[in-house]
Amino acid sequence: MQWKVLIADDEPKIRRGLHVQIERMGLPVFVAGEAEDGEMALKAAEELRPDILLVDINMPFLSGLDFIEALKRTRSDVIIIVVTGYEDFQYARRALSLNVHAYLLKPVDADELDKTLRSAVEELEARRERSRHFEWAIAQLERRREFLREEFLRDAAAGRLEDDEIRDFRAYFDFPAPIRMMLMMIAVRRPSDNEKPWQHLMLQYALQDALSSVAVRMRFSCLFSDDRGNILMLYDADASLDDQLASAVETAVGEQLGFAAHVAAEPVPSLTKLSAAYDTALERVLKATRLSPIVEAARRYIAENFQRAELGLPDVAGEFGIHPSYLSRLMKQELGMSFSKYLTTVRIAAAVQKMREPGARVRQVAEEVGYSAANYFSVAFKKMLGVSPAEYRAEEVSP
Numbered sequence: 001m002q003w004k005v006l007i008a009d010d011e012p013k014i015r016r017g018l019h020v021q022i023e024r025m026g027l028p029v030f031v032a033g034e035a036e037d038g039e040m041a042l043k044a045a046e047e048l049r050p051d052i053l054l055v056d057i058n059m060p061f062l063s064g065l066d067f068i069e070a071l072k073r074t075r076s077d078v079i080i081i082v083v084t085g086y087e088d089f090q091y092a093r094r095a096l097s098l099n100v101h102a103y104l105l106k107p108v109d110a111d112e113l114d115k116t117l118r119s120a121v122e123e124l125e126a127r128r129e130r131s132r133h134f135e136w137a138i139a140q141l142e143r144r145r146e147f148l149r150e151e152f153l154r155d156a157a158a159g160r161l162e163d164d165e166i167r168d169f170r171a172y173f174d175f176p177a178p179i180r181m182m183l184m185m186i187a188v189r190r191p192s193d194n195e196k197p198w199q200h201l202m203l204q205y206a207l208q209d210a211l212s213s214v215a216v217r218m219r220f221s222c223l224f225s226d227d228r229g230n231i232l233m234l235y236d237a238d239a240s241l242d243d244q245l246a247s248a249v250e251t252a253v254g255e256q257l258g259f260a261a262h263v264a265a266e267p268v269p270s271l272t273k274l275s276a277a278y279d280t281a282l283e284r285v286l287k288a289t290r291l292s293p294i295v296e297a298a299r300r301y302i303a304e305n306f307q308r309a310e311l312g313l314p315d316v317a318g319e320f321g322i323h324p325s326y327l328s329r330l331m332k333q334e335l336g337m338s339f340s341k342y343l344t345t346v347r348i349a350a351a352v353q354k355m356r357e358p359g360a361r362v363r364q365v366a367e368e369v370g371y372s373a374a375n376y377f378s379v380a381f382k383k384m385l386g387v388s389p390a391e392y393r394a395e396e397v398s399p
Contacts, residue, residue, distance in 0.1 A: 001028060003121060004048060005030065005053075006048060007019060007033075008034070008038070008040075008041035008054065009034075009055075010037060018054055025114050027121055028121060032048045032050055033050070038060070038061050042062065042070055052081065055081070055082055056083055057084040068080055072098060077127070079120045081100065081101050082102070082104065083108055102119070149173050150225070153222065154224055154225065154226060154227065157232060158278070159275035166271050167272070179236055180236055181234060182242065183267075183268050183278060184281075185231075185263070185264045186263055187263075187264075188229075188231075188261050219236040221235040221237075222235070226278070232278070246265065250263060264281040264282075264285045266280050292330060294320060298316050299335075306343060306346045306350065306369065308370060309367075309372040311370065313328060313340070347369040347380070348369075351366070351389070354368060354369070355392060360393070362393065366378075
């Protein structure tokens with residue numbers, strides 16, 4: 001790239017001499033124009049858009065320093081080199097205050113001019129590189145905008161951000177000014193404490209589907225998750241929609257995933273109050289999701305014995321000396337699913353993990369998670385995940 005130079009000096013001999021010296025230096029610069037007074041220099045700078053200016057202080061109509069000051073109002077990026085016969089300290093001090101790149105005295109030494117122009121070119125190239133990196137960074141930010149917004153909301157809900165930071169982020173992400181902002185927490189009682197990544201994604205998709213029917217009636221909505229794996233939604237809607245939203249979420253999670261969802265909604269006066277609303281919602285959800293000792297013990301027993309093909313409701317109930325129908329009723333109430341549904345969910349979750357292992361075979365995996373017949377395993381697997389074990393395995397091992 002060739003950088004443009006403008007020479008502004010009222011002496012033709014000086015302009016000519018500088019022009020010739022610059023051409024002989026072999027630098028990536030060229031003289032785009034010359035000006036013999038300050039007013040001409042200002043006009044030329046506007047038309048030519050030079051990258052480097054060589055400016056004399058003593059010029060008619062508009063002095064060099066006044067010209068620099070006027071130019072700086074519209075061009076902060078241009079590199080200015082003062083070339084003058086004045087050694088007066090007042091001139092030098094004003095030039096420095098205008099942030100000039102260098103202050104050279106006439107007659108200009110060729111080596112000094114060469115050194116100064118090389119420094120100016122290095123600065124311009126460094127600026128160009130910084131600009132390129134900045135543009136790349138901005139593009140990356142835009143591509144990751146949704147992810148960054150979720151990270152910001154997660155940190156705000158957890159109380160990890162100061163109020164000033166929240167206000168700055170809110171402006172950056174262009175959050176609308178809500179009429180009535182609410183925070184909904186969706187806590188899911190999962191069949192296993194060892195949640196797999198695909199389960200969380202399935203939960204988010206299920207919630208998005210559940211909310212699609214009522215989203216048109218919300219002025220604003222945004223889904224994200226907290227540090228505990230709960231799904232959170234900020235939304236702006238009339239109060240009449242709260243119960244409908246909660247019902248849609250609970251139904252979707254139960255029908256599509258077989259999980260029990262517990263929902264709590266709290267008003268959010270502003271984003272700076274998000275952490276307070278989160279704490280209140282979390283307290284309500286934790287109270288609602290506590291399992292009875294019997295159901296908790298049954299969950300642990302199933303987690304330790306689901307590989308047994310003969311495992312059934314009577315076996316688990318007998319282990320704790322209770323009637324099977326009573327245990328079934330408790331599990332349905334607290335987990336949101338029947339015993340058989342829960343056992344199937346635990347087994348399929350374990351199967352998904354095993355099929356990620358190199359060399360795993362579908363028939364072998366079926367036996368290891370408690371299915372004596374591979375065809376029963378395939379039917380259960382496809383019913384839960386929408387794909388057969390073989391199809392899932394093929395997707396996992398594909399490059």
